[in-house]
Amino acid sequence: MKYTQGKYPILSKKTLAREIYDMTILCPEIAEIAKEGQFVNVKVNGFTLRRPISICSIDREKGTLRIVFEVRGEGTKEMSQLAEGELIDIVAPLGGRGFKVDQFETAVIIGGGIGTPPMLAVAEKFGEKGTVISGFRNAAAVILQEDFKSTGAETILCTDDGSAGKKGFVTDALKEVLARKKPDVIFACGPDVMLRRVIEIAKENNIKCQVSLEERMGCGVGACLVCACRTIRNGDEYYAHVCKDGPVFNAEEVLFDE
Amino acid sequence: MSDKLSVNFAGVDLKNPIIPASGAFGYGREYENFYPLSTLGGISVKGTTGTKRNGNLPPRIAETPSGMLNSVGLQNPGIDHFIKIELPNLKTKDTVIIANIAGSTADEYREIAEKLENTDVDMIEVNISCPNVKAGGAAFGVTCEGAASITKIVRSVTKKPVMMKLSPNVTNIAEIAKAVEAEGADAVSLINTLLGMKIDIKTRRPILHNNVGGLSGPAVFPIAVRMVWQVSNAVKIPVCGMGGISRWQDVVEMMMAGAQVVQIGAALFSDPFAPVKIIEGLENYVSENHLNNLQDIVGTVIPW
Numbered sequence: 001m002k003y004t005q006g007k008y009p010i011l012s013k014k015t016l017a018r019e020i021y022d023m024t025i026l027c028p029e030i031a032e033i034a035k036e037g038q039f040v041n042v043k044v045n046g047f048t049l050r051r052p053i054s055i056c057s058i059d060r061e062k063g064t065l066r067i068v069f070e071v072r073g074e075g076t077k078e079m080s081q082l083a084e085g086e087l088i089d090i091v092a093p094l095g096g097r098g099f100k101v102d103q104f105e106t107a108v109i110i111g112g113g114i115g116t117p118p119m120l121a122v123a124e125k126f127g128e129k130g131t132v133i134s135g136f137r138n139a140a141a142v143i144l145q146e147d148f149k150s151t152g153a154e155t156i157l158c159t160d161d162g163s164a165g166k167k168g169f170v171t172d173a174l175k176e177v178l179a180r181k182k183p184d185v186i187f188a189c190g191p192d193v194m195l196r197r198v199i200e201i202a203k204e205n206n207i208k209c210q211v212s213l214e215e216r217m218g219c220g221v222g223a224c225l226v227c228a229c230r231t232i233r234n235g236d237e238y239y240a241h242v243c244k245d246g247p248v249f250n251a252e253e254v255l256f257d258e
Numbered sequence: 259m260s261d262k263l264s265v266n267f268a269g270v271d272l273k274n275p276i277i278p279a280s281g282a283f284g285y286g287r288e289y290e291n292f293y294p295l296s297t298l299g300g301i302s303v304k305g306t307t308g309t310k311r312n313g314n315l316p317p318r319i320a321e322t323p324s325g326m327l328n329s330v331g332l333q334n335p336g337i338d339h340f341i342k343i344e345l346p347n348l349k350t351k352d353t354v355i356i357a358n359i360a361g362s363t364a365d366e367y368r369e370i371a372e373k374l375e376n377t378d379v380d381m382i383e384v385n386i387s388c389p390n391v392k393a394g395g396a397a398f399g400v401t402c403e404g405a406a407s408i409t410k411i412v413r414s415v416t417k418k419p420v421m422m423k424l425s426p427n428v429t430n431i432a433e434i435a436k437a438v439e440a441e442g443a444d445a446v447s448l449i450n451t452l453l454g455m456k457i458d459i460k461t462r463r464p465i466l467h468n469n470v471g472g473l474s475g476p477a478v479f480p481i482a483v484r485m486v487w488q489v490s491n492a493v494k495i496p497v498c499g500m501g502g503i504s505r506w507q508d509v510v511e512m513m514m515a516g517a518q519v520v521q522i523g524a525a526l527f528s529d530p531f532a533p534v535k536i537i538e539g540l541e542n543y544v545s546e547n548h549l550n551n552l553q554d555i556v557g558t559v560i561p562w
Binding site for chain 2: 002003005043047048049050075091215216217218219220221222223224225226227228229237238239244
């Protein structure tokens with residue numbers, strides 16, 4: 001594993017929805033080795049901790065990484081002020097385990113809200129063999145639909161209030177999809193409540209499932225042990241660490257709070 | 259690199275005074291993906307207990323103005339794993355190895371120190387100041403009697419240099435330092451984190467699941483400098499200074515206050531290369547100021 005820390009130019013910056021930003025960063029040595037599901041840790045001026053942001057898409061030919069993030073607090077607010085042409089200080093690629101895509105042919109790829117961006121890199125791997133289900137609160141929060149369509153995947157959009165796509169949750173759409181086809185694997189990123197239900201449905205249908213988790217992070221590399229998440233390891237409960245042991249876990253490893 | 263940064267600290271030779279702090283650096287494996295560990299004066303490894311510990315429920319970290327709170331709660335694989343798996347790896351890295359140990363009971367401290375006695379660790383740092391565990395830890399470190407009793411027990415089972423890591427959450431840290439010196443400590447390190455709290459005003463919940471946790475980062479630096487100064491004036495044993503150091507200038511300041519060596523913790527999270535950049539900065543400082551050795555500045559603050 002090799003980690004790189006450096007300041008890289010922001011080639012483009014767009015606003016995708018209210019408080020959701022899209023940046024393309026020129027960092028060939030990182031793009032070369034980055035994997036689906038990994039993340040970059042962004043330095044923000046005036047803050048002690050970096051902000052871990054998932055990689056949305058990897059273009060090895062152009063040497064670029066794309067990140068899409070939501071303003072959640074003061075740090076991401078400051079980060080959103082970075083402009084096209086400016087440099088962004090990142091440590092990357094981080095995440096000991098990304099999505100393991102290689103051994104599968106067909107996949108259902110699920111993203112909920114701001115958990116949607118990392119699923120684009122996965123969808124790009126599967127192309128027409130992928131089915132993308134993404135869910136958002138309402139039409140105003142919808143992002144990345146054209147990108148998902150351009151991968152060739154069947155795309156299903158859901159919103160909680162029905163203001164765009166189907167009304168309902170991604171898990172309703174997942175059940176409908178599974179009624180007509182059985183993929184080799186399900187990949188998902190989103191809120192815990194969504195992941196928990198996706199895992200249940202995958203288990204009921206006997207389909208392998210990988211989920212990307214989130215937790216407050218410190219070092220981002222596995223040294224400080226703050227980003228603990230409950231897992232099962234060798235039959236015992238174990239606090240794994242999202243940054244190094246994940247952020248992607250096999251469904252059967254993950255434990256959620258009661 | 260010149261040897262103008264070299265130091266003999268409590269009988270142990272370090273090539274420079276920069277040591278990543280316990281808890282911020284694991285067992286070094288992760289940071290080896292950035293730079294060779296031989297760059298560092300030493301490594302204070304993750305606090306190690308008698309048996310494996312799972313640590314506290316997450317969230318375990320909260321950002322605060324110029325700093326951060328943590329409540330990891332000593333998650334670690336236990337002393338046997340450290341000796342069998344981590345130590346042999348560290349031993350090949352050409353840097354000083356400081357084993358950081360913690361226990362819930364005096365017996366646990368003794369047991370761990372005994373197990374380390376015939377190993378290759380260069381020094382034992384005894385954590386009597388962890389604010390994040392229910393038993394032991396800071397409970398020993400906040401009274402002179404408690405601190406002295408753990409020092410005495412560890413001292414009785416090891417010939418290795420013993421460094422007691424002191425808590426700042428006390429009325430008079432110099433008195434604690436004197437108490438551990440009297441029981442045969444070879445050095446003291448300070449400060450561990452300051453107990454703090456952060457509340458999410460939307461949910462009325464503390465960010466940390468443990469409710470409270472240890473504050474570190476630049477916010478605590480002036481407190482650390484003050485305490486290093488007070489302690490180095492009170493004891494004859496050498497002092498390892500830490501708390502909020504993020505730049506070479508901070509190291510110079512901490513050394514002027516009386517520290518011979520320093521540890522770097524939270525700064526690693528902002529910049530994993532912080533220790534390397536600090537070492538480079540100190541090299542320049544020594545040469546620009548025509549010093550024979552950086553140790554010449556230790557304790558040279560001129561108080562009013």
